[in-house]
Structure formats: C-alpha cells, structure tokens
Amino acid sequence: MTTTLPPATSSPPPADRTLDDRALELALANPQLRPAAEKLAAGERLGRDDAVALFESRDLLAVGALADARNRRRNGRRVFFSANQHINPTNVCVLRHTCAFCSFARTPKEEGAYTRTLAEVLEEAGRAKSAPTREFHIVGGLHPKLRLSYYTDMIRALKAAYPGVHVKALTAVEIAHLARIERCSFREVLLALKEAGLTSLPGGGAEVFGRAVRMTIADRKLAGEDWLEVHRQAHALGIPSNCTMLYGHVETLQDRAEHLLILRGLQDETGGFLTYIPLAYHPDHNALGEELGWRGRATMGVDDLLNIAVARLVLDNVPHVKTHWPMVSPFISQVALDFGCDDLEGTVVYERVYHEAGASTPMEMNYDALVDLIRGAGKTPVERDSLYRPVRTFD
Numbered sequence: 001m002t003t004t005l006p007p008a009t010s011s012p013p014p015a016d017r018t019l020d021d022r023a024l025e026l027a028l029a030n031p032q033l034r035p036a037a038e039k040l041a042a043g044e045r046l047g048r049d050d051a052v053a054l055f056e057s058r059d060l061l062a063v064g065a066l067a068d069a070r071n072r073r074r075n076g077r078r079v080f081f082s083a084n085q086h087i088n089p090t091n092v093c094v095l096r097h098t099c100a101f102c103s104f105a106r107t108p109k110e111e112g113a114y115t116r117t118l119a120e121v122l123e124e125a126g127r128a129k130s131a132p133t134r135e136f137h138i139v140g141g142l143h144p145k146l147r148l149s150y151y152t153d154m155i156r157a158l159k160a161a162y163p164g165v166h167v168k169a170l171t172a173v174e175i176a177h178l179a180r181i182e183r184c185s186f187r188e189v190l191l192a193l194k195e196a197g198l199t200s201l202p203g204g205g206a207e208v209f210g211r212a213v214r215m216t217i218a219d220r221k222l223a224g225e226d227w228l229e230v231h232r233q234a235h236a237l238g239i240p241s242n243c244t245m246l247y248g249h250v251e252t253l254q255d256r257a258e259h260l261l262i263l264r265g266l267q268d269e270t271g272g273f274l275t276y277i278p279l280a281y282h283p284d285h286n287a288l289g290e291e292l293g294w295r296g297r298a299t300m301g302v303d304d305l306l307n308i309a310v311a312r313l314v315l316d317n318v319p320h321v322k323t324h325w326p327m328v329s330p331f332i333s334q335v336a337l338d339f340g341c342d343d344l345e346g347t348v349v350y351e352r353v354y355h356e357a358g359a360s361t362p363m364e365m366n367y368d369a370l371v372d373l374i375r376g377a378g379k380t381p382v383e384r385d386s387l388y389r390p391v392r393t394f395d
C-alpha cells in the first residue's frame, strides 16, 4: 500500500479579516497578550515566551478568539470526526511500575491482565453498531513476549476482513519496544508494519519531552529524542503520524511551551504530522495520583480549552487540532470547537485507557450523537478517513 503524505504546510484559505481583526483587537487590549498578538498580526511565528504568556493568561476568550480565527482560516466551519474503533490488544507492559501516570498497564500475572488472540481481536473489531468502522486505532502495553509478527498478522487480518478500513497503530514507544525485541531498527519495524497495511501512527507516548518531567512521571520510557526519531523515520517512509502532549500533572507552563515548539520543529522538517491532540491527565488508579498525592487533581475546563487554543496558535504548521472527548467530556469538546479545534475524537466504541484512570465519560459515542454534537456548535460535521479525506459531509 502506498500512503501519500499531505503537503508540509498547506496554505490557509483567504483570511476571514473581520474575525481575525476582532480577535486581534481583543488580544491587543490585554498587555499580557499584546506581544503575541502583535506577532500574529505581523504574520510572525510565536516563540516560547509567547506560548507561556498564552498558557498563563486567564483571558480565555481573547486567546480562544485568536485561535478560533486561525482555525477558521484553515477549516471554515468544518469539523472532522471519524467512525473509528479503539482496540487495545494487551495491557501487559514491562513499564507497569514506572510510568507513574498510567492506570492501564498490568504485570503478566496481575489481576485484570489480558492479551488478546488474533481471533479475539477480530471478534472485537466487529462490535461497532452505529456506523461502519473506517479506522482501527490500535495501541497497548509493551508486552515482554509478543513479537512483531503478532502485530503484522493482526493488521493483515483486519485489512482482509475489513477492506478499505485504515489501521492507525502502535505508538512510537511500542515501535521502539518491538525494535528492541526483534533486534532491528525503528525503520525495519515501520517497514514491516507498512507492508502489512499500516496507514498511520497514533501520537501517544510523547507525554512531555522535558527531561525533569520525564524523570518524574516516566523515567524508563522512551526518551523524547527517540520518540521524535521514530516519527521522523515514519514520515521518511511515507507514514503520516499524529502528535500529543499529556498535560495537567507535574509539568510547568514552560515545559508545555517547549514541547509544542519541539513538535513544530519536527513538522518543519518533515511535514508528516496530521493532527495534534492535547491529552488530559486523569489521577485515579495510578501511582502519580494515589501515591504522590495528585489524587483528585484532574484538569479543569479552562485549562482544557487553553491547551486547544494555544496549540492552534503555536503549531501553525500542523493541519489539525483534535479534542479528545473521552478525557475532557463531550461538553468541553463541543465548546473547544470555538477555541481553535477542528477535529473531534470519533465513535471509539470501547475506550479502556482513560476509563481505567477514572474518566467518567461514556465508553463510546454513537455516530448520530457525534454529528449532533458538532451541529449543536453551529458547525458542519465532516466524516473523514485517517488521512483527513472527507468521506461524508453533513450540510
């Protein structure tokens, strides 16, 4: 299968001057936001200090208006979503006791540990009821014994059973783990997955690149440089990918700003990122929440919206910004559509990872409910495939 990468930086459609002018006027009136607003008005890129000032600001409406104007220049009123299905083949993970924020992983003999057979994965893949699945989103733990062939067989079997469905599978952390197990390079793992039918990579595992943060929440996980290298190699092979940041734990606002600038730097180099997804930390059933005293400190609405808006403004070269409703709630996600966000997480069907961490949102979203949610925000729902090609537009 050949996958064509989107252009590195697609030039935005003509500006909605009125909207942009109004947003700039609002931001220029706030001394804290003025330097960033002046740069945006001059067509310059935002820097680290601008990003920190935007994150620090509690002038949510001014930051949101700036991000909304920038998003509308690219996407108009369109909001993308997908009929997708999450599949987590195993929760057994060699880093079970070292990623302090994770509620999903288990040791092989721990209660609740599971590893699906290929037949079980295929059975689970047929569960979507509200619409035919167009994308399987496959991520899981770093199993000590599962070989690369377990995943290539799975992708081939899914492609055979569901022709035309895209497979977005394996985080950079899982790719690097498989390279270690197989004693081969990242590139060789990626090539084998691509040959089996992989469409794209999800963006998980980036967490926060800052070393102090990584040492605190994930000290044995793939280093930030290696996460970037896996994505760099994927892009070089024509495999597009997605990028994330896990926010709302021990990171500082400077850490957040630097993380975004590092992602923007790789995008300048390769153009292979499709979308950025800010992921909200949930404090239940994980070491960070229960042992380090972080319990009860889930992110709040203002921060969730700021993370969308600041990303839209800083990541000027990433085509899409997605809101993940299982983490922040469908209601915050709907509001995020006016804060610079053009992509809503899809039907999902069975969400395990964040529900293990205490998310109180539904496990799945019915296709029609997703369309209603987007329409309720006054936007135009566009069902897309994994590569953001429109499949169905609801006028």
Ligand code: SF4
Pocket: 093, 094, 095, 096, 097, 098, 099, 102, 103, 104, 105, 140, 141, 142, 173, 221
């Ligand atoms: S975050 Fe990923 S790598 Fe870390 S323990 Fe959880 S499943 Fe394993």
